[in-house]
Amino acid sequence: MEKITRDGLSLTWLNGGVTHMDGGAMFGVVPKPLWSRKYPHNENNQIELRTDPILIQKDGKNILMESGIGNGRFSDKQKRNYGIKEESSIEGNLKDLGLTTADIDIVLMTHMHFDHASGLAKEDDGQWVPTFENAVIYTSDTEWNEMKNPNVRSQNTYWEQNWKPIEQQVKTFKEEIEPIPGVKLVHTGGHSDGHCILVLEHGGETFIHLADIMPTHAHANPLWVLAYDDFPMDSIFNKQKWQTYGKEKDAWYLFYHDYKYRAVKWNENGELVESIEREQYVYSS
Numbered sequence: 352m353e354k355i356t357r358d359g360l361s362l363t364w365l366n367g368g369v370t371h372m373d374g375g376a377m378f379g380v381v382p383k384p385l386w387s388r389k390y391p392h393n394e395n396n397q398i399e400l401r402t403d404p405i406l407i408q409k410d411g412k413n414i415l416m417e418s419g420i421g422n423g424r425f426s427d428k429q430k431r432n433y434g435i436k437e438e439s440s441i442e443g444n445l446k447d448l449g450l451t452t453a454d455i456d457i458v459l460m461t462h463m464h465f466d467h468a469s470g471l472a473k474e475d476d477g478q479w480v481p482t483f484e485n486a487v488i489y490t491s492d493t494e495w496n497e498m499k500n501p502n503v504r505s506q507n508t509y510w511e512q513n514w515k516p517i518e519q520q521v522k523t524f525k526e527e528i529e530p531i532p533g534v535k536l537v538h539t540g541g542h543s544d545g546h547c548i549l550v551l552e553h554g555g556e557t558f559i560h561l562a563d564i565m566p567t568h569a570h571a572n573p574l575w576v577l578a579y580d581d582f583p584m585d586s587i588f589n590k591q592k593w594q595t596y597g598k599e600k601d602a603w604y605l606f607y608h609d610y611k612y613r614a615v616k617w618n619e620n621g622e623l624v625e626s627i628e629r630e631q632y633v634y635s636s
Contacts, residue, residue: 352444353613353627355603360553361408362605364613364629365444367419370466371397371434376578377566389569391610397434399610400566401629402466404441406448409553410531413450414457415483416549416560417607418470424512425469439470455483457530460490461562462546463498464508467607472516479516489530491538492523494545504581505543539564539593541586542577548593549605557600558614564590566608568615568623 355362374396378386383396392398405416419439429435445451460467473482490498501509514521522528527537533552540546542563549560563579564586565571573594576586597604603614609629616625 352447353630355558355614355627357554357556359409361406362558362614363406363408363448365404365406365415365419366437366440367402367404367417367470368421368438369434369436370400370402370420371395371436372400374398378570379576379578379580379583381575386569386575390567395434400466400608401606401610402439402470403607403629404470405560405605405607406445407534407551409534412456412531413454414459414530414534415455415486416459416605417461417467417562418458418482420466421470421473421482423474433466441470452483453485455486458483458486458488459530459534459536459549460488460494461536461548461560462494462543463490463513464543464563465510465513468498468513469510472513479512481517481520483520486520487522487530488517488520489522489524489528489536491536491545491547492525493538493540494543494547495521495523497543497545539585539589541582541589542580544581548589550593557597557602558605559593559597559602560605560607561590561593562607565604567606568604568609568612571617571621 353364374392377398390398402420404419407414419441422438425435471482472479498509498514529535535550536547538547548562551558573587573590576583580586603616605614606612613627613629618624
């Protein structure tokens, strides 16, 4: 498990599973000859997208950023359609760290699409129950409302079995929330109407998780947005806004989906100057 450690802060990437989604959809109107130079694809034109939560340990709290895709949540057809080659091993990862699901105090959800939220619930004796039984789960009220009342487009990604088991644990917010000092969720919209990002400030350093308005390092160009985005101009605006902030702060960018990088830092010219790579990643083209 890859880590970033500072005095009083630890970030650890857990294994939440992997999907393979259509590269054209993931890069929207960007032509394949351009995006394929920056991100590999398989023979089905699918790109590897990890779903790996980040365990944030700070101020005596165990905080999970996103939840992975869980286990036993998908039919064989869904596994084929979403290119699921591996499911979550978060519980085993936590055990290796001397923790259990009961030790997770907070789960921060940037949004509630199935590839982020399916790890929130699990089946136990035929009943759907919370995976992180003691956690407070934060998401924006806009996202939560759409999760519970999806439209004809969003009903394919907002699933009842992902929200019903956890509804007593959920706390929502309007524009931003800071569950503990220095750890903040900020509503941006864009990818979904309720989409949020993480801004983490600690010891003079800044870490930003732009979630699905910049799901991989190859999406750094503000104009490279997803065909899945409900409000692409909001994605572009907020990516520009927070990249400007990131430059001012010399920020690290954290990833949930990237097949290769856990975190990167770019200079003012957009050149990669520091990175943490996922260990032993394997890509079959």
